[in-house]
Amino acid sequence: MTDSESRLPGKGSPIEQGESAVSELRSTVEVSSLSDTSALGSGPQSYSADEEQAVSRAGVVGLFGPANAGKSTLVNALLGRKVSIVSPKEQTTRNRILGVLNRPEGQCVFIDTPGFLSKRYRGELCRFINGAITQASQEMDFSVLVVDANRALKESDLAMRLHKSLRDKNIPRPRVIALNKVDLIAKPKLLPCIQGFYDEFNAGDGEHAVTRVLPISARRGDGVEEFIEVVFGLLSPGERYFPDEVSSDQPEAFFVTEIIREKLFRQLNQELPYAIAVQLEGLEERGELLSIGCKIIVESASQRGIVLGKKGSKIKSIGISARKELESVFGMKVDLRLFVKVEKDWTKTQQGMARVGYVKGSTYTVTN
Ligand SMILES: Nc1nc2c(ncn2[C@@H]2O[C@H](COP(=O)(O)OP(=O)(O)OP(=O)(O)O)[C@@H](O)[C@H]2O)c(=O)[nH]1
Numbered sequence: 001m002t003d004s005e006s007r008l009p010g011k012g013s014p015i016e017q018g019e020s021a022v023s024e025l026r027s028t029v030e031v032s033s034l035s036d037t038s039a040l041g042s043g044p045q046s047y048s049a050d051e052e053q054a055v056s057r058a059g060v061v062g063l064f065g066p067a068n069a070g071k072s073t074l075v076n077a078l079l080g081r082k083v084s085i086v087s088p089k090e091q092t093t094r095n096r097i098l099g100v101l102n103r104p105e106g107q108c109v110f111i112d113t114p115g116f117l118s119k120r121y122r123g124e125l126c127r128f129i130n131g132a133i134t135q136a137s138q139e140m141d142f143s144v145l146v147v148d149a150n151r152a153l154k155e156s157d158l159a160m161r162l163h164k165s166l167r168d169k170n171i172p173r174p175r176v177i178a179l180n181k182v183d184l185i186a187k188p189k190l191l192p193c194i195q196g197f198y199d200e201f202n203a204g205d206g207e208h209a210v211t212r213v214l215p216i217s218a219r220r221g222d223g224v225e226e227f228i229e230v231v232f233g234l235l236s237p238g239e240r241y242f243p244d245e246v247s248s249d250q251p252e253a254f255f256v257t258e259i260i261r262e263k264l265f266r267q268l269n270q271e272l273p274y275a276i277a278v279q280l281e282g283l284e285e286r287g288e289l290l291s292i293g294c295k296i297i298v299e300s301a302s303q304r305g306i307v308l309g310k311k312g313s314k315i316k317s318i319g320i321s322a323r324k325e326l327e328s329v330f331g332m333k334v335d336l337r338l339f340v341k342v343e344k345d346w347t348k349t350q351q352g353m354a355r356v357g358y359v360k361g362s363t364y365t366v367t368n
């Protein structure tokens, strides 16, 4: 595990859970600027070089792409802290997660989204994941496509297929393509790959803005600063959506369950994690100790057996690694109790999804 993967916000960190944090804030900003009559009828503004320096920029940028491309790793690298869980398995991210990056030049709200689902997934969880992608695409100002460059080298038609996937999902053409995981590729091989994506996304679209292709390694942090500069350069002048200090109602529940889900994703075999959910049962400070109880939900008795492992060895090892991370998050000793419960076919029905805590439209927000 890398540093950026293990860093987590502390207790009481600025996280917000709400119906649609971005749209609510966007409408507040729009209403307040309309009530300022001096802004009416002023038309598009132009700025001198000095004014440009002083103008604060703000915007919402959606990060989209195939599962496992490194979208969540990139959000964590952008914010310099762990916002979103990361694993080598597909469909690690299920919700829209907002990472708010504050800089002297303004504020960029990045939306981490679930990876594009392959056709073999069905049912309500699949609908929920696709809904999170659609909602993010409606809230953003522009999109960034995140691609695993190593995969792109092996699949020569990947750029074309991703272009088509974006069109099918009604996601506007990305302003930036982050060609990620370049630490795995020799430089000479990278250049044709960059060119291929550039040509695919800029062909025949002369009148629109150019799509930039930026090589990065989200895991190592290479190219991340340049990425931030390019993205801020594309934001429009505007007020910040979120105050610098965003407070939170109930940050713990989401992060605690996500950390446990990350350990499940990392320690279980390929297919099982998709059928797993985690729910908080209780979180209570008892003197020096933080007592946490969580329910791990699976779809069948055989899956329960796999999560428990031989004589409980698997759940024990998952519990140990989750507890260690939770202790570093909360800065205190943690007593973690995990139970495994079967909720038959919870991924397949709306009621099942609601029972395990997946509510349509939910958003989680963290600032840097
Ligand atoms: N070598 C290398 N691995 C990376 C890089 N970025 C991410 N990874 C790894 O790629 C895997 C997937 O990363 P995630 O950030 O979970 O990918 P994601 O796009 O959010 O995946 P989903 O949430 O499933 O859509 C993890 O094992 C990461 O450690 C990178 O720059 N270089």
Ligand SMILES: [Mg+2]
Binding pocket: 071, 072, 073, 084, 085, 086, 092, 093, 112, 113, 114, 115
């Ligand atoms: Mg992710």
